[in-house]
Amino acid sequence: MRKVALAFAAASMTLPVVALPTAAEAQGYYQGKTWRGSDGRLRCRRRNGTTGLIVGGAAGALAGRAIDGGRNRTVGTIAGAAAGALLGREIDKSRGFRCR
Known part of the structure; x- marks a missing residue:
């Protein structure tokens, strides 16, 4: 049982992870180092x-x-x-x- 758990843990670490977009990216506000705030102003990172x-x-x-x-x-x-x-x-x- 221990070997199965270790094998499952090793396999899960090798699988690629899908990155989900954040709320700002999904709405189209975020563009790299700058984004538009909720008040419409341009913000900088x-x-x-x-x-x-x-x-x-x-x-x-x-x-x-x-x-x-x-x-x-x-x-x-x-x-x-x-x-x-x-x-x-x-x-x-x-x-x-x-x-x-």
Whole structure:
């Protein structure tokens, strides 16, 4: 019975998944990075900066730890992570924004 269940689970993961259109796509409002809102205004999809926040925080923590050369490097790590996260988020949000 266990082998049958594992075989069924493996087969179900290999089958292609059919993507169903969302309500906005079904009504024809959504066209890629822009869509028309319920009030008729054109809306743009923007990056929220999460990737930059995570990458910047990790890089900032490593840089802060390397810069703070004392016995207890916790303060440098935390300060570097905070500064790197804020900087990375702002860079990620401002990069590549164009609404047509």
